Amino acid sequence: MTILVTGATGTIGRQVVQHLLQRGATVRALVRTPANANLPDGVELHQGDQLDVDALRTAFKGVSTLFLLNAVVADEFTQALITLNVAREAGVKRVVYLSVIYSDRYVNVPHFAGKYGVERMIEQMGFSATILRPAYFMDNDLTIKDVVQGYGVYPMPIGSRGLAMIDTRDIAEIAALELIARDQAAEDSAVTRLNLVGPEALTGADVAGIWSDVLGRTIAYGGDDTVGFEQNLRQFMPPWMAYDMRQMAERFISDGMLPAAGDVERLMQLLGRPLRSYRGFAQEATAAR
Secondary structure, eight states: OEEEESSTTSHHHHHHHHHHHHTTOEEEEEESOGGGOOOOTTOEEEEOOTTOHHHHHHHTTTEEEEEEOOOSOTTHHHHHHHHHHHHHHTTOOEEEEEOOTTTTTOTTSHHHHHHHHHHHHHHHTTOEEEEEEEOOBGGGGGGGHHHHHHHSEEOOOOOSSOBOOBOHHHHHHHHHHHHHHHHHSOTTOOOEEEEEOOSSOBOHHHHHHHHHHHHTSOOEEOOOOHHHHHHHHTTTSOHHHHHHHHHHHHHHHHHOBOOOTTHHHHHHHHHTSOOOOHHHHHHHHHHTO
């Protein structure tokens, strides 16, 4: 049986592929440019993307389970729906989908609302599926490490409600475990949802305090200025995406991103080890400079 991975060359997808191979799975990857994919030996590469129906039809031949990962792009929702439709046409019954926590609550955030729409489609199309709902990625903060170290400010406007930040390495390993479990499950198994969270919920002040400890000097929290956040993002991403990120930050501030009861314990049992901490992430990021 073969597992098809979309988004296989990205941060999470690449790690999922590696974990699947280590566990003896047969892995196929849908990639735009096979020559540049740089994936491990043993991965079957199929050229195409999630808007290329003919490429999808070819890639799905002989596939038992789909790992559906979509980048945050303007046509993310369309890509996901086309991929799922072609998968069903090809007889694929099992899916693991990387959604986002609070997809049903952050209703005004475009990429959250889109992912919730995909979740609903998975349910209504009758797939045997696991829907993974990760919280904020710790690894997002690699993009602002230089600001923290150079200016003494943690600039992400994440508020004071708390975010249960998770390391992408934990996300990838959990995804691989769920893919293998789903691949071995009955075709009529029920849809399940799994919140992917870190071991603690952190506020902006908490994160600034961790950086202060790791760097040995005071790091201040930059505050909840989402207008300025949007303007800064517009320097290196399209305006629509910067606005999307601003809407997300505003929901961080108003709602937070907290785990449900039992989430942390459930993930630790699945992994057989503790979840990675933000302090550990900050220490590794600092050592890598």
